[in-house]
Amino acid sequence: MKNSKSNCPINQALEVFGDKWTLLIIRDIMFDGKHYFREMLGSDEKIASNILTDRLNKLEEFRILIKTKDAHHKQKNVYSLTNKGIDLMPVMVNLAHWSTKHREVSDKDKAHVMELVDGGQKLQDKMSTALREELKSVSLE
């Protein structure tokens, strides 16, 4: 509580996600299957490498993702969502859904989002399960 402006649930969330980049990183891992620093660095929004480093470290401190060593390449780190991170899926889906209704979004993205909204809990559960499997596989090392 010490470094908190308030313990209101919305504020508590914003102290983790209240910036332009954090949720994009989570999107990269959650929906785009990215796991490496360079993959995220290459995303459309062109995050700077120092900001990416900073956000990945913060997300690791918050235990929203974990960093593990790649088995086949000593220098590569594998970033995976924890359960705490995977639990953000409904937030992400609702945020994206709002955008499809009220912001400019391509038809392709729109269709992708509506699949997650209409497909409902079933598809989201399937995706969450897959992410939890990934998590299990890296946390065994």
Add this chain to the structure above:
Amino acid sequence: MKNSKSNCPINQALEVFGDKWTLLIIRDIMFDGKHYFREMLGSDEKIASNILTDRLNKLEEFRILIKTKDAHHKQKNVYSLTNKGIDLMPVMVNLAHWSTKHREVSDKDKAHVMELVDGGQKLQDKMSTALREELKSVSLE
């Protein structure tokens, strides 16, 4: 699209909400029934008045809220959510829900959030309807 880093739905949302204050202002109006500048200025998180001015203006430009003159006090502005703003309710509820599970939140707030989650669509619809009534009453002037 010109000033956009990308048209990904998550990014499109972050270009509106990707900061520490915007969603707190929406919370004030949506859940705490605040309508005036000074009321929002007084919230627990202690936003600075210049930042509040800036965010209210941006939210008005995005048409997420509208500013109208108070009927009984010439100097007062009444801030109300538009339908575009009211549509953010599922995002807010899911964000708050995540916080109750993964961040430090008071039991009172936790109960309040769970009411919205468990009470489900019915309670959220009721609240949305009330907000739309407010909107209707100010937009008739």
Add this chain to the structure above:
DNA sequence: TTTGACCAGTTGCAAAAAGCAACTAGACAA
């Protein structure tokens, strides 16, 4: 075993945003 591409970051500096406190001009109620 050398070469060149690739890896996760780091560094230094400039620009933008946030934060703070004091202040303004008009409105209201007594």
Add this chain to the structure above:
DNA sequence: TTGTCTAGTTGCTTTTTGCAACTGGTCAAA
């Protein structure tokens, strides 16, 4: 007319962001 309340503004400092160049280590192929 006095004091309080209104929505903001102003000037300044501190913090964060953004950019580009750079580092030291790794890897696969020649």
